[in-house]
Amino acid sequence: MKFVLTCLTTLPLVAGLAHAASDSEWQSLFDGTSLSGWRVINGSAKYEVVDGAIVGTTQAGSPNSFLATERSFGDFILEFETKQTVGPSNSGVQFRSQSKPEVMQGRVHGPQMDLDPSERQWTGGLYDEAMSGWWYPGTLNPQPGLYKFNEWNQIRIEAVGPSLRTWVNGQLSAYVLDATYKDGFIALQVHSIDKPDEAGRKILWRNMRIKEHPAASPAAATIFVRNNLPNDLSEVERQQGWQLLWDGTSMTGWRSVKRDGPPANGWRIKDGELIVTGSGGGDIVTEKTFGAFELQLDFKLTPGANSGIKYYVADDGTGNAVGLEYQLLDDDRHADAKQGKDGNRRLASLYDIQPRERLMTNVGIAPKVGEWQHARIVAKPDGTIEHWLNGVKVLSYQRGSEDFQRRVAASKFKDIAGFGQLEQGRILLQDHGDEVRFRSIKIRTL
Structure with a gap:
């Protein structure tokens, strides 16, 4: 028929x-x-x-x-x-x-x-x-x-x-x-x-x-959960060990790299967004330190913006906060995209050390300046680090490996003893003089 x-x-x-x-x-x-x-x-x-x-x-x-x-x-x-x-x-x-x-x-x-x-x-x-x-x-x-x-x-x-x-x-x-x-x-x-x-x-x-109109199935899953609700921590994420690293309304849990407490200026909170205004407030770091972890957040770049997410940061409160960096950059407009070596200063790269892989061009995956993007960093107990951008893994490396040490030796961090080798460190959001917005900052220990 x-x-x-x-x-x-x-x-x-x-x-x-x-x-x-x-x-x-x-x-x-x-x-x-x-x-x-x-x-x-x-x-x-x-x-x-x-x-x-x-x-x-x-x-x-x-x-x-x-x-x-x-x-x-x-x-x-x-x-x-x-x-x-x-x-x-x-x-x-x-x-x-x-x-x-x-x-x-x-x-x-x-x-x-x-x-x-x-x-x-x-x-x-x-x-x-x-x-x-x-x-x-x-x-x-x-x-x-x-x-x-x-x-x-x-x-x-x-x-x-x-x-x-x-x-x-x-x-x-x-x-x-x-x-x-x-x-x-x-x-x-x-x-x-x-x-x-x-x-x-x-x-x-x-x-x-x-x-x-079914009753909801149990909120349980072992797979990654993509939560598009701003600053929301769902029951399934709680069960997976996730916690909000930023509460969406205050600077609780964060401080300036220059002093105790939040920066006096340069950062503001509005409508559930943590905004670095580019007016010289300086970087901010978590009060807690982390070893093996998984971090995710949403970010929105303004045209030409430069920023970064640093991890395993050593911070003594003087403003000299050094760590590994997930680069946040408008590749098309900022000159830093053409600096470094082999593109290792482009978006989602390990800044000045290792370039990200070629990005997919699919809608919702290819980054767009002025729209919310999703960053994810996985730091495993064995020293393996992954950078993800919009749901796709774009970089992987092994801390302390021969390849990692060779890359560091060829970078601007070559004279910093033990660079990137801390067992525990802080998470840092960078103020590079441009407006960048953050939300839905979450972390879980591994």
Whole structure:
């Protein structure tokens, strides 16, 4: 049996979905025989029902196409099976998504769970379609080989309040906390294609069921949690050992490198942001010291800005605070990007010692000055250090290794005995004379 839909239509609701289900009720989102309750938005890819499955087919010259539910959903659990055949083609499932004439002329936007059989294998990742880009790329929780091309895969999406989670074949794949979207339609994506010979690739969905207004699942996970709520510490993060290193309202736990207490000027707190104004207040450091740790924070650079996050900082209160530095820089506008050696003064590099790797250009991963970016430093007990930028590891090194010592010897720190070798040190935020904003500063010991 086959039913074909290739254009925008107005369709009745699927029977039984006109009213919200109780906590214990699952409802079919697809009746298995027709596309009743669904409509195509944006593109011209073909959607049809074949043998009890919705089949989407890539088409040359079409932008991203979406088969969307007629009604909206807020809190829910969605389960379905999916398979991709003929050739690998990126796809995804939108949820809490929108299409409004006044927003990008009706372009579909909102959260999407990625379906990706390509070599990068980011299936399960969460992407803000047509808006801010990647919230949770597959780099944050690699699961090679979990999603099977040309086989049926079990998928689960849970959206309860700001908690957004995905599972692939029974494995938790992504965990995001974000309050941007409260409700919206669910939509099945057939991605645009780059080459004519990629036309005819198929994405299939079946056994789609949904439970509305579910009780939240236990807040437990071992994978990294991407929390986009400013200065928020969720229950799952507490269970993982995270704590706020900055409380969002005061300078408690921080002091000037020049004296006891906070700087007299040059730093201010406004609307949950810790702002270095560039007016000469000097660096600030944590009152506590840390050994093995994981640190994360959001930062926003102004055009041409230079700053840094230093760690394993030795600070005697005189202002001579020295430590390893995660560089914060506007690479395009600040001259320091061209200084040093092999780009070791660029954004996310180990300043003047080791350059970061080449950055991905994906939306939400490629850094943008004037927008919030996410920095993460992992300092393991064995001396391994990782720098992450927007969910992607961009640098790794071993403190004390022969390679590390060789790089230090070629740097501006060559005359500092034991540089970078402290067992315990402070965290420092640098005042380099430019305005930079910080928020959601968190740390956990390892």
